[in-house]
Amino acid sequence: MANLLIAARNLARNPRRTLAALLTIAAGAICLILADGFIQWIFWAMREGTIQSQLGHIQVVRPGYLSAGVADPYAYLLPENSSERREIESMPGINVVAPRLAVTGLISHGETTVAFVADGVDPLKEEILSKALRIVEGQNLADAAAKEVVLGRGLARSLDIGPGETVVLLVNTAGGGINAVEAKVAGLFVSVNQAYDDSALRMPLGLAQSLLRVNSAHVWLALLNETEQTDNYLLQLRARFNKLEFVPWYEQADFYNKTVVLFSQQMEVLRLIIGCIIVLSISNMLVMNVLERTGEIGTLLAIGFKRKKILHMFAIEGFLLGLAGASLGLAIGYGLAELISAIGIPMPPPPGMEEGYTGEIRLTSHVMINSFLIPLVTAALAGLYPAWKASRLHIINALRHNI
Secondary structure, eight states: OHHHHHHHHHHHTSHHHHHHHHHHHHHHHHHHHHHHHHHHHHHHHHHHHHIIIIIOSEEEEOTTHHHHTTTOGGGGOEESSOHHHHHHHHSTTEEEEEEEEEEEEEEEETTEEEEEEEEEEOHHHHHHHOTTOEEEEEOOOOOTTOSEEEEEHHHHHHHTOOTTOEEEEEEEOTTSOEEEEEEEEEEEEEOSOHHHHTTEEEEEHHHHHHHHTOSEESEEEEEESOGGGHHHHHHHHHHHOTTSEEEEGGGTOHHHHHHHHHHHHHHHHHHHHHHHHHHHHHHHHHHHHHHHTHHHHHHHHHTTOOHHHHHHHHHHHHHHHHHHHHHHHHHHHHHHHHHHHHHOEEEOOOTTOSSOEEEOOOOOHHHHHHHHHHHHHHHHHHTHHHHHHHHTOOHHHHHGGGO
């Protein structure tokens, strides 16, 4: 405790220099909080958007569907009325299990015909599951038995069509024949993936089943109450239902995974830059302290202070600067993050999307701990060289500074 008080008094002897060092460390901590918090919010928003518009938390399929289902999709159908689905949905922590039937074919309006990919969905369950799928014109699917569809905005633009108009859907049935139906366009949607919106539509599960002449689904999407529990439920489901295949969302989210890797590497570079700035600033300040106090150090060595004691004294000064600066930065950074999140950060449309969004700063325990420890540790390390330099001064040469 005495060493801490002595170090604090030594720092207070030059308040301007100490204040400049504290502000440098605090600024580093603030930058880390805001930058890392914004990146973490992007990760969270992308993750939840991917889960709540396309993948769910866990996909339940027949074994082999993901690897061979494209070639023979009707060989991997799940039964419509299944006790297994009811058992999965009844598990605590699972919000909903929504069936989906994949449909591909041609959609026509007037003289225009384009290819489409579609999901036959249960409208009531999709209200819970597909919260990230936003209806921008018209309305969403409301009736499981209605002959209506919602189109991706890009697909609607290709057909030059809007809500209330009629389209013709043409598909190959499970038996190898051809089937067609007229459907009304209920609305237009946008998702987190513009490429998906350019070719996708959704229809009630009953309409999809009548088109393909089946009474089943390709996949059940399980939505959990907490994304962080995905792996725990994955283990439970695989142990309980060995005749089904369970696929977590992150194994299908290729764009999300690559984005996380890219942004994480960029954040590591930013941490390194901020750490270097703190090290250089604090080292420079403490070296100046050593030069100004050379005579004092010589006197302490002359009256019997051990070199190890001198080393500890200057090292503690670096640690105190880091502790105070990191704490100050953490408090200011937290306040700024809350203020910025309340106002929002207007962002332009990212690649693959048509619309911009309002960003926030997401403060997690990981962000706060990193933003505190990096300035603290780098400041403490920055004090080691000046401390070593002070402890290695020759007594005679140091005492000459008192003359």
